[in-house]
Amino acid sequence: MSYSSKRERTTGGLVGKLLGKAKGLAGGATGSEALQREGRLQEAQADTELAARRDAAEAERSQAEADVHREQVETDVERQRLENEVAAQQRERRIEAERRQAEREASEDASREQAAASAERGSDLTATQRSEDQAERDRIAAVQQQVNLEREALEAEERADQLGPREQR
Numbered sequence: 149m150s151y152s153s154k155r156e157r158t159t160g161g162l163v164g165k166l167l168g169k170a171k172g173l174a175g176g177a178t179g180s181e182a183l184q185r186e187g188r189l190q191e192a193q194a195d196t197e198l199a200a201r202r203d204a205a206e207a208e209r210s211q212a213e214a215d216v217h218r219e220q221v222e223t224d225v226e227r228q229r230l231e232n233e234v235a236a237q238q239r240e241r242r243i244e245a246e247r248r249q250a251e252r253e254a255s256e257d258a259s260r261e262q263a264a265a266s267a268e269r270g271s272d273l274t275a276t277q278r279s280e281d282q283a284e285r286d287r288i289a290a291v292q293q294q295v296n297l298e299r300e301a302l303e304a305e306e307r308a309d310q311l312g313p314r315e316q317r
Contacts, residue, residue, distance in 0.1 A: 161201070164194035 172187030174180075 161194060161197060164197065165191055168192070168194055 168187045168189070168191030170187070171190060172184050175183030175185070175187055
């Protein structure tokens with residue numbers, strides 16, 4: 149029986165390695181070169197399978213670590229995006245508040261300027277009114293003085309007329 153014709157399914161892993169070692173020892177003890185070769189092949193196959201399992205486990209660990217790292221990076225990117233969004237919203241609110249404050253201050257300034265202008269106009273009007281009132285009082289006083297002078301002049305004429313006829317006597 150040749151090896152290729154019997155293709156038996158061998159146990160892998162640690163059990164396969166032990167079986168391969170046992171076959172190799174049995175072949176050495178019995179002098180069967182074929183059994184020794186089969187033992188070495190089974191042992192090599194078990195080593196290869198164990199190495200493949202270790203490599204697969206290591207690949208899974210590496211993939212899991214890569215997945216965790218990718219998720220951390222994605223989380224960091226999302227956190228940064230959200231922080232930037234919040235910061236932008238805060239900037240917008242601050243700018244809007246500053247704009248409203250500037251508008252309030254401008255409105256208050258305009259109101260103060262308008263009140264000052266009105267007060268100045270009122271002051272000018274009051275001064276003008278006082279001037280006009282004084283001019284009217286002066287005119288009235290002048291008219292009264294004129295009336296008094298005319299009355300005195302009439303009285304003087306009347307006295308003169310009264311004196312004049314006496315002198316004619």
